[in-house]
Amino acid sequence: MRITFELESEDIEYFQKAFERFRRMANEVDEVHIIDAAKHTLDNLCIARIPNYVRKRLVHVQRLILLLEDADWSLSAPERTEALAALAYFGDPDDLIPDHIEIIGLIDDAIMLELLARRMRHVLQAYGKFCAFRESLGDRSGQEHARVGRARALASRRAELMDELQSRRERVDSRIHEAD
DSSP, rough: OOOOOOOOHHHHHHHHHHHHHHHHHHSOOHHHHHHHHHHHHHOOOOGGOOOOOHHHTTHHHHHHHHHHHHHTTOOOOHHHHHHHHHHHHHTTSSSOOTTTTTTTTHHHHHHHHHHHHTTTTHHHHHHHHHHHHHHHHHHSSSSHHHHHHHHHHHHHHHHHHHHHHHHHHHHHHHHHEEEE
């Protein structure tokens, strides 16, 4: 059986307001604690008892953890805060619907993760491009000059992708200000 529902703009606004608390938390709490809480939540979920609609969105949590912990990537502050806020929401068992309530306890987490994955799709795509580029370089740990060349190539690609993200963020911000 498939059950679907649509979120109206008021519903999305409600989730955004709820998310603001976690964005503030992401700026105030050590990010290691937020990431550890998300990992702990992932580790303690009984996958067999989780509804499929939630299970499909857990990959977003895993990707956010990877991109935040990737020393080569060094995600910039605005996007880093968004990713940390998403993990803080996921790691909080007492969010909009307490997680311990069977079947529906993770519904709000699934909705929030989907909304944030859509909002952060450009960051996730850029990170995917970066990982593919890094993979194409291969392992050059043998010689010093090869490691330096690899590090330079990674830094250059990361800078290009970060510039693209910043340009996109500026375009979005200008559209938002024009709408006001």
